[in-house]
Amino acid sequence: MDSQTIVAPMTPTGVSAVAALRVSGSQVRMVVERLFGTKAAKGLKPRMANLGTARDPESGKVLDSLLFIYFESPNSYTGEDVLELYPHGNPLIVRDLLQAIRRIEGVRLAEPGEYTRRAFLNGKMDLTQAESVADVIHSANRAELENAHRLLGGALSKKIATLTAQVKDISARLELDVDFAEEEADPDFAGWETRFVSIRESIQQILNSFRGKANLSRLPLAVLYGAPNAGKSSLVNALLGEDRVLVSNVPGTTRDFVEVRLFLEGGEIRLVDTAGIAEHATDELDALSMKKSREILEEADLKILVLDGTDSTEPVVQPDFIVHSKCDVRGTLPETGLRISSKTGAGLAELKSVMNSALFKKRENEEDLWITSEREKACLEDAYAGVNRVLDLLHRNPAVELLAFEMQLVRRALQSITGEISSEDILQSIFAGFCIGK
Secondary structure (H helix, E strand, O other): OOEEEEEEOOOOOOOOEEOEEEEOOOHHHHHHHHHHHHHHHHHEEEOEOOOOOOOOOOOOOEEEEEEEEEOOOOOOOOOOHHHOOOOEEEEHHHHHHHHHHHHHOEEEEEOOHHHHHHHHHHHOOOHHHHHHHHHHHHEEEEHHHHHHHHHHOOOHHHHHHHHHHHHHHHHHHHHHHHHHHHHHHOOOOHHHHHHHHHHHHHHHHHHHOOOOOHHOOOEEEEEEEEEOOOHHHHHHHHOOOOOOOOOOOOOOOOOOOOEEEEEEEEEEEEEOOOOOOOOOOHHHHHHHHHHHHHHHHHHOOEEEEOOOOOOOOOOOOOOOEEOOOOOOOOOOOOOOOOOOOOOOOOOHHHHHHHHHHOOOOOOOOOOOOOOHHHHHHHHHHHEEEHHHHHHHHHHHOOHHHHHHHHHHHHHHHHHHHHOOOOHHHHHHHHHHOOOOOO
16 A cells, blocks of 8 residues: 555635645654644643644745644544644645645545545445545435445444355365365255355345335436416425525526426435427427427426416316415416415425335335445456356266355355455556545
């Protein structure tokens, strides 16, 4: 592992109240001394927040007055000495601090995912936990985030460890039989098939939980549609709590669909306000607008028909549910559907609840976990195929040498999941997708 000390910002580029930088490696005390002075370096105490004035080591220029915290090896994220700095969130300050630290001998800019990679190499986490760090950061809804936290907490690691232990036990017995094959009678494999089938079922159960990252990263899409001037744009603004979409009493104000992001209890969704769909288009532009509305409806996970009581025609697309708008100024309202007033806010909480339930369906067992890594899936598939070959050998040719060899492959496939066995190429492909500060 590279012995150089690394530095990188932990927060995105941009203006904020506070930013954060992380330094990890053997030169951490030197960095403190060069930025804050010898007294600060000698007085370092782990996990204690310190207020200091950081100065450029070469020019002595004041960089910022900031908080910094020291984490002593091995009790840190990476397992090395770590320094976290919290300057004011001005990009100029962050840039100057970063440049000043990089100029200190033995310090360089961190590569993408290098902090987490060092945490893995120093035994702070296994490979499944390291991969889940990215899931924690990028989860788009609450269910994904909870699953990522379970993975980071080692839930999958424990399942794989149990399976690996079972396979190791069988492998040890088989290899012992190989060593003494000439001295003893043929091994008795009675009852072994049950153990192999049990292992295969456990592997299959984990495999069945796989969800690709592409599907998980896609935000659910809810589409509002209906006749012109039905109150769709007003409803979008009411749901957002701000005037994001242009509203007018003139029918047809919305000519193209408008997409916004809305946060519900379960997570973030895409909410689309479409151009009004009438029985007949008034002109070519109107026809094109309605065509676009129909196209986005085909992609929708949730179709919400907005009615204001003036349109009696059949909807062009069957809705998932109906919203009756302008209930504060209308007389009699149908019994079915939700009654909404964008002006008074009546019914908005109920609408959000219905949308949340439809777009973020609860799992039968909230404690279940699923895997998102293609690498982990491939390793499990290799292990599953290996167990199938073992079962086939038991029926056709239960030669102990062949069984031992196949179980060795199964064991290696399972060990590869947690990184007990790993290669430089695999590690590079995993951590290259991380941000620099992680």
